[in-house]
Amino acid sequence: EVQLMESGGGLVQPGRSLRLSCAASGFTFGNYAMHWVRQAPGKGLEWVSGISWSSGYVRYADSVKDRFTISRDNAKNSLYLQVNSLRTEDTALYYCARDIYGVLRSPDYWGQGTLVTVSS
Amino acid sequence: QSALTQPASVSGSPGQSITISCTGTSSDIGGYNYVSWYQQLPGKAPKLLISDVSNRPSGVSNRFSASKSGNTASLTISGLQAEDEADYYCSSYTSNITPVVFGGGTRLTVL
Numbered sequence: 088e089v090q091l092m093e094s095g096g097g098l099v100q101p102g103r104s105l106r107l108s109c110a111a112s113g114f115t116f117g118n119y120a121m122h123w124v125r126q127a128p129g130k131g132l133e134w135v136s137g138i139s140w141s142s143g144y145v146r147y148a149d150s151v152k153d154r155f156t157i158s159r160d161n162a163k164n165s166l167y168l169q170v171n172s173l174r175t176e177d178t179a180l181y182y183c184a185r186d187i188y189g190v191l192r193s194p195d196y197w198g199q200g201t202l203v204t205v206s207s
Numbered sequence: 208q209s210a211l212t213q214p215a216s217v218s219g220s221p222g223q224s225i226t227i228s229c230t231g232t233s234s235d236i237g238g239y240n241y242v243s244w245y246q247q248l249p250g251k252a253p254k255l256l257i258s259d260v261s262n263r264p265s266g267v268s269n270r271f272s273a274s275k276s277g278n279t280a281s282l283t284i285s286g287l288q289a290e291d292e293a294d295y296y297c298s299s300y301t302s303n304i305t306p307v308v309f310g311g312g313t314r315l316t317v318l
Contacts, residue, residue: 122307131312132245132253132296134305148305187258191306193243193298195264197252 089113089196091183096201103173107201109166109183117161120144120186122194123168125179125203135181136168140189151177173205210235210308211297218316224285227313229297230278235308237278241300244273244282247312248293256295257282284315292317 095107107123123135136157138145145157156169166183180202184194212230219225229236229244236242242260245253255264257273260280270291273282280299284291297310 124309131294132247132298132309134298134307134309137306146304146306182252192241192300193258193307194253195243195255195258197254199252 089185091185091196091198093181093183093198093201096181096203098204098206099173100207101174101205104169104171105173105203107168107170107181107183107203109168109198111164111166111183111185114185116159116164118189120189120191121159121166122184122186122191123155123157123166124182124184124194124197125177126182126200127176127179130179133179137186137191138166139191144190146191170203173203175205177203178205179203210301210303211299211310213295213297213310213313215311216314216316218318219284219287220318221287221289223287224283225287225315227282227284227295227297227315229280229282229299229310231280231299231301231308232278234303235278235299235301236275236280238302239300240275242273242275242280243298244271244280245296245298246291246293247296253296287317289317291315 122137180200183198185196244257
């Protein structure tokens with residue numbers, strides 16, 4: 088059974104940083120691209136960042152570019168998102184999602200999310 | 208503003224069929240067959256219903272079907288049930304810098 092479990096969220100002041108993690112199990116993690124998708128309270132889904140199976144291809148939404156960094160450790164079956172210079176508009180539930188493919192095309196399995204709240 | 212356009216809400220009675228549209232451009236829906244649909248029940252994570260335009264993963268009810276014509280994709284739910292009441296999102300691969308875009312979501316109300 089595919090399982091994705093996010094962690095690392097919390098309440099943080101504007102301008103501070105967090106590192107989100109996603110532990111994967113139930114599939115060969117190194118074969119799949121991975122995504123971070125967020126959902127602000129009461130809002131829709133927003134794609135944040137993605138990384139190919141080999142880490143050779145990474146992309147970011149314009150809203151987070153130069154502030155967020157995605158990475159993965161295939162040996163540890165883990166996905167990460169370093170989020171810096173946080174803004175109040177970054178407040179959201181952050182989901183880790185697996186892609187159907189090894190490259191960034193379409194998320195299939197999703198975790199339950201980790202909540203990031205940015206407030207002074 | 209979302210890159211893909213969905214109606215904010217749709218409704219239907221039990222047993223009826225409804226269709227949710229998702230309109231993009233030739234850079235996303237019209238140019239590639241990587242269109243997906245997700246169901247998000249209240250307080251839950253999104254669940255994949257349809258991938259690659261019309262492919263239904265194992266375990267997803269055959270009451271859910273989807274298609275694409277030009278720059279518009281569509282999700283049809285037949286035999287509406289109360290448990291179908293949820294938010295539905297489309298997504299597509301895009302040739303833009305950000306490779307995945309979502310629709311704004313459609314809230315389905317079962318009357």
